[in-house]
Amino acid sequence: MNLRSLPDRKPFLTAALALVTLAALAAVAISAEPRAKDLFGARKLPAVAPAQSFGFYSKGCFTGGVALPMEGPGWEVMRPSRNRRWGHPAMIALIEKLARDAQADGWPGLLVGDVSQPRGGPMMTGHASHQIGLDADIWLTPMPKRPLSMAQRESMSATLMVDEKTHLVKDALWTPAHTRLLKRAASYPEVERILVNPGIKKKLCDTVTGDRSWLRKVRPFWGHDYHFHMRIGCQPGSPFCKAQETTPDDDGCGKPLAWWFTEEPWRPNKNPDAPKARDLMTMANLPKQCLDVVNAPDAPSLEAVTYHGGAAAAVAVAEPQPSEPAETISSGNAAMPSAASAFAPTPKIGIPLPRPRPGN
Numbered sequence: 001m002n003l004r005s006l007p008d009r010k011p012f013l014t015a016a017l018a019l020v021t022l023a024a025l026a027a028v029a030i031s032a033e034p035r036a037k038d039l040f041g042a043r044k045l046p047a048v049a050p051a052q053s054f055g056f057y058s059k060g061c062f063t064g065g066v067a068l069p070m071e072g073p074g075w076e077v078m079r080p081s082r083n084r085r086w087g088h089p090a091m092i093a094l095i096e097k098l099a100r101d102a103q104a105d106g107w108p109g110l111l112v113g114d115v116s117q118p119r120g121g122p123m124m125t126g127h128a129s130h131q132i133g134l135d136a137d138i139w140l141t142p143m144p145k146r147p148l149s150m151a152q153r154e155s156m157s158a159t160l161m162v163d164e165k166t167h168l169v170k171d172a173l174w175t176p177a178h179t180r181l182l183k184r185a186a187s188y189p190e191v192e193r194i195l196v197n198p199g200i201k202k203k204l205c206d207t208v209t210g211d212r213s214w215l216r217k218v219r220p221f222w223g224h225d226y227h228f229h230m231r232i233g234c235q236p237g238s239p240f241c242k243a244q245e246t247t248p249d250d251d252g253c254g255k256p257l258a259w260w261f262t263e264e265p266w267r268p269n270k271n272p273d274a275p276k277a278r279d280l281m282t283m284a285n286l287p288k289q290c291l292d293v294v295n296a297p298d299a300p301s302l303e304a305v306t307y308h309g310g311a312a313a314a315v316a317v318a319e320p321q322p323s324e325p326a327e328t329i330s331s332g333n334a335a336m337p338s339a340a341s342a343f344a345p346t347p348k349i350g351i352p353l354p355r356p357r358p359g360n
């Protein structure tokens with residue numbers, strides 16, 4: 001198109017210039033807005049309030065968080081410097097229960113990975129989810145006999161259970177005790193989902209005999225090849241916690257699993273440098289209560305909010321204000337296609353696509 005041929009090109013140019021200026025201003029405004037991950041990452045202690053989750057697993061925050069002690073009967077916290085051993089008291093209690101039950105089942109003890117930041121919210125690195133205190137990562141490496149020093153917990157590497165090329169479990173590493181551990185975790189009514197690598201799901205599908213009903217909760221997902229991810233449902237007292245879709249009522253060993261063993265889920269990321277949702281989220285993207293949550297005063301001390309079998313004190317503060325729950329529910333993940341972001345609905349990639357993509 002030749003601009004000279006336009007009789008009224010001046011208004012056109014003026015309008016175009018105005019649009020460019022507006023866009024530039026908007027970009028400045030957006031970049032000046034603090035990132036939610038920076039604000040939440042800076043808080044070292046929880047907000048003291050009754051335990052309550054706001055929003056969704058990949059877009060939210062929580063109050064009344066308690067810390068899992070660094071170690072206890074049957075568990076050790078890994079990567080302690082990350083300060084991600086915080087959760088809803090129901091989550092922390094469940095980790096401790098799993099530690100006891102797993103030992104009774106013959107598993108030496110849990111190496112506990114990330115739970116949440118003290119007030120949840122998006123993290124500086126890693127996970128898309130783990131934001132409302134209801135997600136926990138447990139290593140598939142058994143706890144060593146000798147207690148791990150804090151330095152060892154920072155540096156010890158995890159065992160990759162899955163061959164990166166075939167996406168199948170390394171048979172030399174998988175044991176019946178691994179299966180029992182996952183079965184035990186899935187047995188708890190509050191656990192809604194357990195995320196594992198597709199190779200691990202396939203191993204369970206191929207080998208579990210007898211009661212297979214628990215396989216329904218075990219869902220294949222990218223990553224999760226050295227740990228499994230245990231997710232519990234929204235807890236009582238959290239009216240603004242947004243529940244996830246229930247899992248389909250079968251063992252998930254059929255077509256949806258077969259999709260993971262096609263080429264499609266493993267195509268190289270077309271846009272590996274695209275920013276992830278957690279890098280973009282501002283407070284405006286989170287449920288509105290999260291602004292109060294991130295700004296609330298600290299708990300009086302670490303000890304006061306460390307969980308000791310339900311004895312951790314949570315001091316009541318003001319009643320939460322009602323608001324709409326967050327709407328968008330899909331998420332990003334370090335190892336998943338960039339097309340999936342917390343700001344976009346889950347893309348339909350081929351058939352059959354396991355739904356929903358819950359984030360890691």
Ligand SMILES: [Zn+2]
Pocket residue numbers: 127130135136137228229360
């Ligand atoms: Zn996780």
